[in-house]
Amino acid sequence: MSNKTVFGKIIDGEIPCEELYRDEFCLAFRDIQPQAPVHILVIPIKPLESLKSIQEEDQELLGHLLMTASKIAQKEGLENWRTVINTGEKAGQTVFHLHIHIIGGRELKWPPG
Ligand code: AMP
DSSP states (O other), rough: OOOOOHHHHHHTTOOOOEEEEEEESSEEEOSSSSSSSSSEEEESOOOOOOGGGGOOGGHHHHHHHHHHHHHHHHOOOOOOOEEEOOSSSTTOOOSOOOOEEEEEEOOOOSSOO
């Protein structure tokens, strides 16, 4: 039995996604259950579970994910957006493959629930 997460399967092309960007290190695609007019996920190709499992060696990769998220948000025409990384079940993490949410296209309230 495969222990791949749904995002691992998306990376490997086993389940489809609305892909926006891919390079050697990351993949960006639209969230299947958007919480705002724009809701995109940026994920590393490397199967990191969450921000809990990152190592010093992942520093450059994490920077690349944020750079990519910024470029994609601006390419989507967003001037304001929120980037979210849920870490752990009680913080709302449901898929245990690190991902950055890019959420925008409507006014966003703070604090989040
Ligand atoms: P989180 O709750 O932070 O772990 O976020 C997981 C996100 O993945 C949720 O916003 C889901 O809607 C999204 N998601 C789950 N399955 C898929 C899928 N097959 N394609 C695109 N997004 C997905």
